[in-house]
Amino acid sequence: MLAKRLIPCLDVRDGKVVKGVQFRNHEIIGDIVPLAQRYAEAGADELVFYDITASSDGRVVDKSWVRRIAEVIDIPFCVAGGIKTVADAAKILEMGADKISVNSPALARPELINELNHNFGQQCVVVGIDSFFDVASGQYQVYQFTGDESRTQKTRWLSRDWVAEVLSRGAGEIVLNCMNQDGVRQGYDIAQLRSIRDICTVPLIASGGAGTMQHFTEVFEKADVDGALAASVFHKGIIEIAALKAKLIADGISIRP
Amino acid sequence: MQLVIVDTGCANISSVYFAFKRLGVDATISRDARLIKAADKVLLPGVGTAHNAMAKLQQAELIDTLQSLQQPLLGICLGMQLLTRHSMEGDVACLNLIPGEVLPMQSAGLRLPHMGWNTLHGLSTHPLMRGFSVTDYVYFVHSFAVAPSQYSLALCHYGSDFAAVIGKDNVVGAQFHPERSGKTGARLLQNFLEWQL
Numbered sequence: 001m002l003a004k005r006l007i008p009c010l011d012v013r014d015g016k017v018v019k020g021v022q023f024r025n026h027e028i029i030g031d032i033v034p035l036a037q038r039y040a041e042a043g044a045d046e047l048v049f050y051d052i053t054a055s056s057d058g059r060v061v062d063k064s065w066v067r068r069i070a071e072v073i074d075i076p077f078c079v080a081g082g083i084k085t086v087a088d089a090a091k092i093l094e095m096g097a098d099k100i101s102v103n104s105p106a107l108a109r110p111e112l113i114n115e116l117n118h119n120f121g122q123q124c125v126v127v128g129i130d131s132f133f134d135v136a137s138g139q140y141q142v143y144q145f146t147g148d149e150s151r152t153q154k155t156r157w158l159s160r161d162w163v164a165e166v167l168s169r170g171a172g173e174i175v176l177n178c179m180n181q182d183g184v185r186q187g188y189d190i191a192q193l194r195s196i197r198d199i200c201t202v203p204l205i206a207s208g209g210a211g212t213m214q215h216f217t218e219v220f221e222k223a224d225v226d227g228a229l230a231a232s233v234f235h236k237g238i239i240e241i242a243a244l245k246a247k248l249i250a251d252g253i254s255i256r257p
Numbered sequence: 258m259q260l261v262i263v264d265t266g267c268a269n270i271s272s273v274y275f276a277f278k279r280l281g282v283d284a285t286i287s288r289d290a291r292l293i294k295a296a297d298k299v300l301l302p303g304v305g306t307a308h309n310a311m312a313k314l315q316q317a318e319l320i321d322t323l324q325s326l327q328q329p330l331l332g333i334c335l336g337m338q339l340l341t342r343h344s345m346e347g348d349v350a351c352l353n354l355i356p357g358e359v360l361p362m363q364s365a366g367l368r369l370p371h372m373g374w375n376t377l378h379g380l381s382t383h384p385l386m387r388g389f390s391v392t393d394y395v396y397f398v399h400s401f402a403v404a405p406s407q408y409s410l411a412l413c414h415y416g417s418d419f420a421a422v423i424g425k426d427n428v429v430g431a432q433f434h435p436e437r438s439g440k441t442g443a444r445l446l447q448n449f450l451e452w453q454l
Contacts, residue, residue: 001375002367002373002415003394004373005374045373045374067271070275074279074438074439074440074443075396076437098272098398098437121304121305121306123304123370123372124304172370173370173372202369202370203370203373226372226373256374
């Protein structure tokens with residue numbers, strides 16, 4: 001039976017793993033390669049590396065760390081951040097990444113999703129969506145340039161509409177970052193994830209809000225997501241992956257032991 | 258041992274190269290027919306679409322070379338699909354080394370692509386499958402698959418059964434990604450390295 005995936009996310013800035021609260025105030029957690037290796041050995045099902053500076057800086061970012069990760073890691077990994085063209089994506093995939101994830105550049109130029117699908121196949125194309133619940137309008141809205149607070153801005157897209165759009169353009173997986181929950185460890189945004197799950201025909205990965213092991217059980221049981229992504233609870237040792245997997249298996253969730 | 262990874266151009270070759278490196282084998286990545294013919298073992302990787310991959314092999318004039326190999330040949334993911342007669346992904350003729358056809362997955366409403374870790378069953382006694390058990394998980398990413406047949410060495414279930422590993426004579430293929438399937442995947446690659454015809 002297909003297992004639900006546990007996905008530690010490593011936010012990368014200048015070759016170091018960092019983590020902020022609600023996308024802000026980034027602190028350095030450690031070096032990429034040893035952290036990646038530690039997670040692979042601990043039982044992570046997949047890893048995601050977000051180069052959070054890339055999209056907002058508009059500069060060419062050194063991605064040689066992708067190759068160093070590919071050398072040591074024997075589980076799948078996805079690279080996100082600053083991928084604006086087919087050529088950018090080709091470089092990352094050649095260095096050994098299994099998937100590439102696009103976010104702000106896809107908002108700026110949605111055809112990028114079609115181009116990536118055409119060149120590398122649907123299975124390589126992940127679309128990351130930063131979604132924020134706007135209390136005033138009562139709607140979930142898509143934000144871009146979330147790696148840099150000074151440039152973070154609301155887009156014209158409602159989250160559900162953008163999901164439908166990226167699916168129609170050939171996205172193979174969606175990572176939904178629920179910004180209101182990010183880094184505060186109060187649980188995944190079940191209501192929003194369920195609403196997106198209804199219209200999402202490809203794998204959906206929950207992101208933002210994991211604080212306890214029970215939060216993982218809830219997101220798999222109540223929102224039927226294919227994977228759960230988390231950062232701080234893993235980086236800070238609040239949750240050990242082996243213990244989490246044991247609990248999820250005991251709760252009847254399909255998990256790779 | 259001379260292992261050549263066929264440079265298909267559209268494949269995720271680095272991760273396959275590094276997986277063998279972790280097993281102590283420094284493979285050669287090449288599209289040179291002479292090197293491929295002279296290899297002890299040949300690996301056909303693959304990420305992308307069957308149509309593009311076959312076009313790349315054609316451009317490199319490697320179709321005949323791959324079809325006439327006598328040494329062990331392992332195809333991975335799309336590389337495995339290319340070993341069959343035909344793929345419906347782009348309606349393209351493949352290498353026709355193992356009978357079978359690549360069809361859209363019959364997932365009975367389950368989400369596609371079939372992406373993630375899944376278990377195997379129907380394990381054969383083929384040397385490639387040595388040490389495998391039905392509790393092992395391996396990593397899949399695909400939307401097309403080959404139906405179970407007498408050439409299946411292992412099956413996987415996602416909505417319906419499909420061939421997870423196939424083999425005939427000197428040719429074998431894995432639908433999953435052994436290079437991304439942790440220790441279980443490394444076992445398949447090690448078995449391939451040790452496989453004597």
